[in-house]
Amino acid sequence: MGRVTERRKVLRIRDGAVSTRPDTLVAEEPLEIRLNGKPLAITMRTPGDDFALAAGFLVSEGVLATASDLQNIVYCAGATADGSNTYNVVDVKTAPDVTLPDFTLERNVYTSSSCGLCGKASLDAVRTTARWPIADTPPLRVTPELLASLPDRLRAAQRVFDRTGGLHAAALFSEEGELLDTREDVGRHNAVDKLIGRALQNDALPLSRTLLMVSGRASFELAQKAVMAGIPVLAAVSAPSSLAVDLAAETGLTLVGFLRGSSMNVYAGQDRIALREPAAQG
Numbered sequence: 017m018g019r020v021t022e023r024r025k026v027l028r029i030r031d032g033a034v035s036t037r038p039d040t041l042v043a044e045e046p047l048e049i050r051l052n053g054k055p056l057a058i059t060m061r062t063p064g065d066d067f068a069l070a071a072g073f074l075v076s077e078g079v080l081a082t083a084s085d086l087q088n089i090v091y092c093a094g095a096t097a098d099g100s101n102t103y104n105v106v107d108v109k110t111a112p113d114v115t116l117p118d119f120t121l122e123r124n125v126y127t128s129s130s131c132g133l134c135g136k137a138s139l140d141a142v143r144t145t146a147r148w149p150i151a152d153t154p155p156l157r158v159t160p161e162l163l164a165s166l167p168d169r170l171r172a173a174q175r176v177f178d179r180t181g182g183l184h185a186a187a188l189f190s191e192e193g194e195l196l197d198t199r200e201d202v203g204r205h206n207a208v209d210k211l212i213g214r215a216l217q218n219d220a221l222p223l224s225r226t227l228l229m230v231s232g233r234a235s236f237e238l239a240q241k242a243v244m245a246g247i248p249v250l251a252a253v254s255a256p257s258s259l260a261v262d263l264a265a266e267t268g269l270t271l272v273g274f275l276r277g278s279s280m281n282v283y284a285g286q287d288r289i290a291l292r293e294p295a296a297q298g
Contacts (some may be wrong), residue, residue: 047061154245234251
């Protein structure tokens, strides 16, 4: 099994003083995801939680929705010329009644791309494959104060980041602000897939009473994954993309960006934010 971190010798320069020392780096290796024996996608990831990553990826692609859709996930032996197992290839076996995606080049391009084929095609794909409309029964409401507390709590849960400084993170919180789960990965989309995959394995989808907090920006891909898992609130410490905002507005996702300290921008789904006074117009 691959390691989460690796050591490399570096030349260190501090205030003119030169020395050599070992440095801890985050590991990055490819993971090939096969579906019932057929290659589907390759992602660069930090080894660990690979089965959850594969399951979450397939939730995001509309293939899996419940624990019963999944029969098992295994590492593939013989992944190299000499027959050894690199633990970089997983095969997901689905239940017989699960509808499989089209194994075409166009499909593989779409699943491995963070921006989709084009804006309209991406939005249409999510709209037609989403299993759970983001509706609140009873209504989910969160205060700005609760949202403001999430980045520090996410940062405090980043164990590997403290050693490497090179990992993204994603965390699920309850509507009361309780930390439910957190994952780290070199790719923030992988960290989200690991969260969603673990929820699928625990038969906890849809995640309709949770908040998703991510480090970095909020891309279309992350908004897509939130919608596909039924998550109603996505918050990020940096900016969203225009397509992420479009998707959030169309699906009813609450999208919060630039969440830093007590400041934040709400780009869509403002009705879930419990304000003490009416929002300023401008």
